[in-house]
Amino acid sequence: MKAKVVSDLFEKALVQMGINDKYDFVFETPKNPEHGDLSTNIAMRLAKPMKKKPADIAQEIIDQIKGKSDLIEDLTIAGPGFINIKLSPKVYANAIKELYKKGENICRQDFGNKLKVNVEYVSVNPTGLLHLGHGRNACLGDTIANLYEWTGHDVTREYYFNNAGNQMNNLAQSVYARYMQKIEGEDFPFPENGYHGEYIKEIAEEVHQQHGEALKENTPENINLMRKAGEEWSFKRIKATLARMSINQDVFYNEDSLYKEGKIKNLLALFEEKGLSYKKDDATWLRFSEMGLSDDRVIVKSTGEPTYRLPDIAYHREKFERGFELLIDVFGADHIATIPDVMAAVKYLGYDTERVRPIIHQFVTLMENGEQVKMSKRTGKSYTLDDLLDEVGSDVVRFFLLMRSFNTHLEFDLDLAREQSEKNPVFYLQYANARISSVIENAIEAGAKLDDENAKFELLTHPSELNLINEAMNVDRIIKSATQKCEPQVLADYLRALASEFHKFYHDCRIIGVDADLQTARLALVRTIKHIIKNSLTILGLSSPERM
RNA sequence: GGUCCCGUAGCUCAGGUGGAUAGAGCACAAGUUUCCUAAACUUGGUGCCGCAGGUUCGAAUCCUGCCGGGAUCACCA
Numbered sequence: 001m002k003a004k005v006v007s008d009l010f011e012k013a014l015v016q017m018g019i020n021d022k023y024d025f026v027f028e029t030p031k032n033p034e035h036g037d038l039s040t041n042i043a044m045r046l047a048k049p050m051k052k053k054p055a056d057i058a059q060e061i062i063d064q065i066k067g068k069s070d071l072i073e074d075l076t077i078a079g080p081g082f083i084n085i086k087l088s089p090k091v092y093a094n095a096i097k098e099l100y101k102k103g104e105n106i107c108r109q110d111f112g113n114k115l116k117v118n119v120e121y122v123s124v125n126p127t128g129l130l131h132l133g134h135g136r137n138a139c140l141g142d143t144i145a146n147l148y149e150w151t152g153h154d155v156t157r158e159y160y161f162n163n164a165g166n167q168m169n170n171l172a173q174s175v176y177a178r179y180m181q182k183i184e185g186e187d188f189p190f191p192e193n194g195y196h197g198e199y200i201k202e203i204a205e206e207v208h209q210q211h212g213e214a215l216k217e218n219t220p221e222n223i224n225l226m227r228k229a230g231e232e233w234s235f236k237r238i239k240a241t242l243a244r245m246s247i248n249q250d251v252f253y254n255e256d257s258l259y260k261e262g263k264i265k266n267l268l269a270l271f272e273e274k275g276l277s278y279k280k281d282d283a284t285w286l287r288f289s290e291m292g293l294s295d296d297r298v299i300v301k302s303t304g305e306p307t308y309r310l311p312d313i314a315y316h317r318e319k320f321e322r323g324f325e326l327l328i329d330v331f332g333a334d335h336i337a338t339i340p341d342v343m344a345a346v347k348y349l350g351y352d353t354e355r356v357r358p359i360i361h362q363f364v365t366l367m368e369n370g371e372q373v374k375m376s377k378r379t380g381k382s383y384t385l386d387d388l389l390d391e392v393g394s395d396v397v398r399f400f401l402l403m404r405s406f407n408t409h410l411e412f413d414l415d416l417a418r419e420q421s422e423k424n425p426v427f428y429l430q431y432a433n434a435r436i437s438s439v440i441e442n443a444i445e446a447g448a449k450l451d452d453e454n455a456k457f458e459l460l461t462h463p464s465e466l467n468l469i470n471e472a473m474n475v476d477r478i479i480k481s482a483t484q485k486c487e488p489q490v491l492a493d494y495l496r497a498l499a500s501e502f503h504k505f506y507h508d509c510r511i512i513g514v515d516a517d518l519q520t521a522r523l524a525l526v527r528t529i530k531h532i533i534k535n536s537l538t539i540l541g542l543s544s545p546e547r548m
Numbered sequence: 549g550g551u552c553c554c555g556u557a558g559c560u561c562a563g564g565u566g567g568a569u570a571g572a573g574c575a576c577a578a579g580u581u582u583c584c585u586a587a588a589c590u591u592g593g594u595g596c597c598g599c600a601g602g603u604u605c606g607a608a609u610c611c612u613g614c615c616g617g618g619a620u621c622a623c624c625a
Contacts, residue, residue, distance in 0.1 A: 026565070041567065044605065054605080079568045080605065125625075166624065283623055294550080301623040308625045333619045336552050362553060363619075370559085404561070407553055409618065411560060416574070422587040425573065431587050439584050446584090474564095481564060493562060496572080507580095507589045548587065 001473040002038055003027035005071050005091055010042065013064035019046070027085075029470075036076070036084035037091075037470075043081040054081025092469045093457040099472055100528045101453065107479055107535035112152030118319050119145040121330040122242065122249070123160040126234035127171045128197055130241050130385040132364040133332050136410060139401040139541065140361055141330040142247045143488040146539045148328075151483045156324070157248075160315060162255040163231050165305075171195055171234075172227035176218065178204035179226065183213055198381045203233045241386050245394045246541050258314045264306065267314045271299075276348065291344035312338060313345040320351050328357045328486060336360055359486050361406035368414040392417045395542045399426045402488045402540055425496065429537065430545055432499040435506060436530040437546040443512050443523055455524040456517045464508040465522075468501040468529065475532050479539075488540060495536045502529050 007027065014020075025042040043058035050057060058077045066075060074086040099106060121141020124134055142157070149155045162168075174194035178201050181188045194200075207215065207229045215222040242248070258264050268284070271277040276287050282302035286309070289296050299310040319327050331339070339358050347353045366373040366383060376387045388397055396417050403425065404410045416423060444450070460469065474494065482490035511522045534544045 024565085026567095028564085028567085030568075031571085032569070035568070039568085044567080047605075082568070162625075281623080285623095298623045303623075305623085307623065312625090333553070335620090335625095337620050338625085340551080360552075360619095367560090408561080409554065413560070413574085416560090420587085423574070424587080427587050428573090431585080435585055435588085437585095442584055477564070485564095489562085490564090493572085500572090503588055504590095506584085510584070512584050548585075 001095060001476065002029070002087065002091065005087070006038060006069075006085060009065050009069055009072070010040065010061065013061050014042075016064050017060055019050075021049070023049070030084065035078060035082070036074075037087040038085040039078075039082045040085070041082060043077075043083060047081065057081070058083050089458060089461050089466070092466055092473075093460065095473050096460065096469045096525060096528065097455075097457050099475070099532075100455070100457075100524050102531075104531055104535070106528065106531045107475060107539065108150055108152075109476060109479060110152035111480065112148065112154075114152065114154045115326055116156070116324045117145075117148050117153045117326045117328065118156050118158055118322075118324040119148065119328045119330070120158045120160055120319075121145075122238070122247075124238065125162050125167055126231045126238065127167050128195060128234055129199055130238055132366055132383070132385060132388065132412065135245075135385040135388070135397060136361055136364050136401045136406075137330055137332055138242055138245065138247050139398050140359065140406055140486075140488065141328075142245070143398075143402055143540055144328060144330065144359070144483075144486045146541065147479070147483040147486075147488070147491070150535075150539055151479065153326075156250050158251040158253055158319075159249045160253045160255065162311075163227075164256055168227050168231065169223075171200075171230040172223045174200045175203050175207065175226040175230050176215075176223060179207055179215065182208055183216065198379075199233075200230075203230050206233065237386075241384075241389070244386075244389050245398055253315070255311050255315070258311050258318065263314045263318055264310060267310065267317065268300070270349070274348075286345065288341060288344055291348050293340055293344050297341060308338065309341050309345075312342050313349075316342055316346050316356065317349055317351070320346075320355075326355050326357065328359060330359045330361070333360055333362050357486065359406060362409045364401070364410045364412055366412045366414055373414060388412075395430070396424065396426050398541045399429075399492065403492045405487060405489045426542070427548070428503075429495050429499045429533065430542070431548055432502045433530060433533045433537070433544045434546060434548040436502075436526045436533075439511050439526060440523070440530075443519075446512055448512070448519060448523060450523060450527070452520050452524060455521045457521050457524070459518050459521045460525060462505075462509055464501075464505040465525065468498075468505045468525070471498050471501045472529060472532060491536055492540060495533065495540075498529070498532060498536075502526075502533075 023042070023045050025040055025045045027038050027040045030036060030039045043054040043061065046057050047054045055077055058081055061083060062075045062077070065072065071088050071091050072085060073088045076084045078084050119141055122134060122138045124130065130138070145155050145157045170191065170193060173191045177188060177190045177194060181190070182204055207226060211225070215225060268277070271286060276290070277284050277299065278287070279285070283298045284300035285296045286299045287296055297309060298307050300306050316327065339360070343353050343356060346356060366388075373383055375381065376383045379387070391414075400412055400417055401410070422428065440450070460466070478490060478494040482488060509522065511519060511526065513519070514522070537544045
């Protein structure tokens with residue numbers, strides 16, 4: 001935003017100097033405020049092609065620009081050849097006015113051009129409850145979807161699940177065993193690789209309540225009932241847990257429909273037709289070795305069942321066929337190995353892999369008193385996402401899961417999360433919003449009028465005001481960057497910086513009761529800040545309480 | 549062994565396309581409120597940026613090799 005103000009001037013200056021080629025140079029905000037509001041490395045970039053000293057080039061540029069714009073107060077040469085630019089306060093006044101006009105639309109952008117985006121996340125099979133890692137996946141996916149929505153994309157939130165196959169059999173047999181143990185005692189054998197979670201007992205209990213002892217025989221029909229019961233029980237709770245974090249997906253895509261609708265068959269036929277698959281040892285193999293990967297892999301087992309790769313590939317193809325132009329897949333680090341296979345196959349099928357964006361997030365560990373927590377103290381069972389939501393609430397869970405870059409291992413500090421005080425970073429943000437609400441309320445009571453597009457923003461000259469405006473000016477860049485990087489952490493970090501500038505401003509500058517014009521300008525400023533904070537919190541999926 | 553992620557302050561982590569004196573939160577210490585919410589603000593300091601080379605005016609950032617931690621490498625999903 002700031003750079004826009006000066007870049008034209010610089011480009012004109014270069015033309016004046018007879019430099020018409022494009023060179024790579026940047027404007028940036030110096031870390032050290034003594035270096036001005038903006039600085040550019042242009043002179044250093046030109047030193048080599050022009051065969052002159054950076055300082056001399058810088059001086060030439062400065063001579064060209066100086067005095068030509070009332071937006072620039074001063075230009076100086078510093079360090080190895082930087083040009084430091086001191087902007088006139090007018091730049092900030094213009095900027096905050098522009099932001100103020102956006103009102104509640106302030107975090108919205110439209111660079112998405114209605115691109116059809118599919119964000120797939122959570123996607124756990126209905127065999128149990130959600131845990132912390134799933135929580136990270138869910139919050140990431142949901143927030144990425146929010147970001148894309150706010151930037152003008154046409155977003156579909158999707159959940160892909162599989163309620164067939166080995167794991168579901170396993171679930172069914174586990175429920176059956178618990179059911180039988182209930183009737184015949186603890187000696188009834190439990191399947192070796194069964195699901196040991198306590199929740200299986202709950203499911204068995206429900207089955208028992210509903211059917212009594214009628215399902216004692218290990219028949220396919222009865223096992224199928226167990227499976228259904230387990231699936232429904234799990235899905236109900238998964239959805240409920242997600243809803244507690246305000247996560248509601250649009251499409252629940254069942255892997256099974258790929259079979260029912262012949263998508264798997266079609267794909268197999270296509271692979272065969274293209275000579276990409278072959279039979280060996282009764283299995284069907286895909287020639288990944290011809291797609292740039294090292295080894296061929298089985299896609300249909302000798303038993304006739306496909307491996308996970310086949311439906312995964314078919315599913316991606318299906319998403320493209322449904323018209324999506326960008327596929328974002330949110331996976332945990334344990335899925336890392338499947339991605340190259342899918343990508344290679346998708347590419348070979350003629351789709352643009354640039355349009356597939358796998359987001360692999362690292363694991364989460366829950367820490368308490370410096371030690372890893374695996375079991376819930378209260379229940380003695382393994383720690384679920386619901387347990388965490390019970391303890392600290394959705395806002396804290398979401399923020400903690402989002403405040404770190406997805407590709408670093410995340411330590412969830414339970415002690416800090418439990419802290420209902422200023423130590424908790426979530427409250428720091430929400431408090432800024434609540435403070436502004438309160439000020440606005442008081443201002444209205446005192447008879448201040450709020451809707452003033454003609455507010456005299458040029459009166460905002462206190463360093464704390466300028467710093468706050470300066471931070472607010474970054475909002476578009478941040479939202480865009482967070483979206484393109486699929487990195488909510490960028491926004492979370494920005495929000496903290498913005499809240500910090502706000503709190504400093506609040507401390508230094510009174511709003512109500514100062515000179516009328518200044519009061520109007522400051523009210524307009526804090527309302528703008530409030531919109532940014534509130535919208536950012538919304539994008540992150542957090543609430544913005546008006547009072548705290 | 550191959551592939552991916554990570555290694556930055558006591559701890560947890562940031563570090564837009566390479567830039568000037570590497571930052572924040574927490575923890576620790578001291579202070580600020582007759583005045584719009586003190587869940588706030590102010591002050592205090594610590595870094596072989598894992599190691600070693602390379603690229604260049606300039607590297608925490610890019611390249612190569614190594615070391616350490618995590619994940620993953622099925623006719624399991």
